[in-house]
Amino acid sequence: MSLPRDPDHDLDRLLADDGGELTALYRRLPKAEPPRRLDRSVLGEAARAVRGYTPRRQRWLLGVGSAAGIVLAAGIAWHVGQDAVRHEAQGEMPVQSAPAAPSRNQNYVPVQPLSEPAAKHAPPMAQDAVGAAAPAAAPPPAAAKPVPRKAGARAKDVAPPLAQPATPPVAPPPAAAAAAPAAEAFPAQTQRQEAEAATGAARAGAAAESDLMAKERLDDKALRTRAAPAPPSSSVELRRDMQLAPEDWLAHVRQLLHQGRRQQAIESLRLFRKAHPRHPLPDELRALLD
Amino acid sequence: MLAYAGGDLLAFETLYRRHRGTLYRFLLRSLRHRADADELFQECWSRLVAARERYRPDAKFTTWLLQIAHNLVIDRFRRQRPQASPEETETVLRNLDAPDSEQPERALSEFEQRRRLQLALEDLPEEQRVAFLLRVEGGLGLEEIGEITGAGRETVKSRLRYALARIRARFQT
Known part of the structure; x- marks a missing residue:
């Protein structure tokens, strides 16, 4: 390598677009690169900075959003718990919680154990009806209303118990064992229902089946209504909005307007204004704030 | 950088991959110690991340990045005087491996x-x-x-x- 000896010429070569001979030599020096741990560290920090980004003045919204989220979660859990209790009361209680049932809810729990004896004592035809009703009876949730039963309704009331073997085939001995204490707790009622079930089971089978299906339809509808995802609360939505890029956020506001959710759109836009005070607002959106 | 300031992490990754080598070599050759270069490299990106909303596209991103790096280097120079001995310099040179793809004579x-x-x-x-x-x-x-x-x-x-x-x-x- 021969470097030019004139300092000005040397400088001109260095400042030329290609950088001259010296720059070329410099580029042949070992290309030191940062270690990977630094890459990870820097990229991680950048990601945390973006994810955790909230304007300071809006941090209280996070708290409100979190509290709303917790309340929502607790509400859902409570509903699910209630559904489970109703579900158990309707179909699976004898297996899982019959021993505790008599002292807890005497209005409807005793009906569950009756199914077992009723099915046992029913004639073969009734047993067939039981078998036929079983698959359809799998999801009978909230039909168990704690209303005292009347004598005239007994024949039909046998229907839910008839459907109970949907669970017992899986574990008949525990079901029978679990049914016993509850049956003992209401001997007179049990005997009366047993007798009625034995004489009327065959006749009640078909009617019970149709009755049951109607109930199931109602219950399914109720369940669907309950299980449908609740629209996210306002603060939760706002919290989500804050994670959006400015342009996406504005697009979301427009979408809310198109959906007719004007109030939510205004709230979101106000928040946007605070989060991005320097970001220009389209005229139609600015009009919302005026 | 503006995209990253708006929350686009991919934009930052692109920016980082494009400039990491230049920044690291500038720091390493200015400071002559890998440990110092590592430390300031990280510090430089941290400051850049923290200042992302103040970035204005008036100057080239490279200029902005090297401005931060230069400030850090000058601070370090001030703290580190006197400078490294020739022995330390030789050690750094030995640690910088030559590329493998070269012919022996050349x-x-x-x-x-x-x-x-x-x-x-x-x-x-x-x-x-x-x-x-x-x-x-x-x-x-x-x-x-x-x-x-x-x-x-x-x-x-x-x-x-x-x-x-x-x-x-x-x-x-």
């Missing part, structure tokens, strides 16, 4: 050239070295170097001229 002469350039860079006064590195590593012009170092155009030219003279002297010995 590699020897090129190695010698690179070694001389490295030694010349090590021997340069800080201001001249920084100006030279901003030019050859960052690809910056006189105005941009002056903006970063806070010196006038003629001062920058003078520093570069002196730097080149010292490097040339190293090649003539």
Whole structure:
């Protein structure tokens, strides 16, 4: 390598677009690169900075959003718990919680154990009806209303118990064992229902089946209504909005307007204004704030 | 950078991959210690992340990045005087491995050239070295170097001229 000896010429070569001979030599020096741990560290920090980004003045919204989220979660859990209790009361209680049932809810729990004896004592035809009703009876949730039963309704009331073997085939001995204490707790009622079930089971089978299906339809509808995802609360939505890029956020506001959710759109836009005070607002959106 | 300031992490990753090598080499050759270069490299990106909303596209991103790096380097110089001994410099040079893809005969002469350039860079006064590195590593012009170092155009030219003279002297010995 021969470097030019004139300092000005040397400088001109260095400042030329290609950088001259010296720059070329410099580029042949070992290309030191940062270690990977630094890459990870820097990229991680950048990601945390973006994810955790909230304007300071809006941090209280996070708290409100979190509290709303917790309340929502607790509400859902409570509903699910209630559904489970109703579900158990309707179909699976004898297996899982019959021993505790008599002292807890005497209005409807005793009906569950009756199914077992009723099915046992029913004639073969009734047993067939039981078998036929079983698959359809799998999801009978909230039909168990704690209303005292009347004598005239007994024949039909046998229907839910008839459907109970949907669970017992899986574990008949525990079901029978679990049914016993509850049956003992209401001997007179049990005997009366047993007798009625034995004489009327065959006749009640078909009617019970149709009755049951109607109930199931109602219950399914109720369940669907309950299980449908609740629209996210306002603060939760706002919290989500804050994670959006400015342009996406504005697009979301427009979408809310198109959906007719004007109030939510205004709230979101106000928040946007605070989060991005320097970001220009389209005229139609600015009009919302005026 | 504007995209990243708006929350686009992918934009930052692109930016980072494009400039990480330049920044790291600028720091390593300015500071001559890997540990220092590692530390300031991380610090530099941290400051950039923290200042992302203040970024204005008036200047090139490279200039902005190297401005942060230069400030950190100058702070470190001030704290570290006196400078590293020639023995330490040799240690750094030994740690910088040559590329594997070179022919043995040619590699020897090129190695010698690179070694001389490295030694010349090590021997340069800080201001001249920084100006030279901003030019050859960052690809910056006189105005941009002056903006970063806070010196006038003629001062920058003078520093570069002196730097080149010292490097040339190293090649003539």
